[in-house]
Amino acid sequence: MVADLDAAIAHINTYSSGHTESIVSENYSAAMRFLREVDSASVMINASTRFADGFEYGLGAEIGISTDKIHARGPVGLEGLTSQKWIVFGDGQTRR
DSSP states (O other): OOSSHHHHHHHHHHHOOSSEEEEOOSOHHHHHHHHHHOOSSEEEEEEOGGGOSTTTTTSOSOOOOOOOSSOOOSSOOTGGGOOOOEEEEEEEEOOO
16 A cells, blocks of 8 residues: 555556556546556556457457567667557446
8 A cells, every 4th residue: 555646656667567557536637647657558547457458459469568668679660669658548347
């Protein structure tokens, strides 16, 4: 447990794998701050982290995952230097 949003964001950015994080909140400002400041590949608001899946994001079958921001080796074009942050808005949905 942490004391507040500042401590939660600091804890996540220090100890998280950088894969997926979620906040459950009715406070829009807090949720938007969480979304902006959490450094993970997927950040969700009021939705299950089980939605963090290549198929769910419309990418087809998931072949692998990477939490690195720059993961390519060898000659790299612009696309290889681009990182993405997935944002999911929910209203309490779960995945079955």
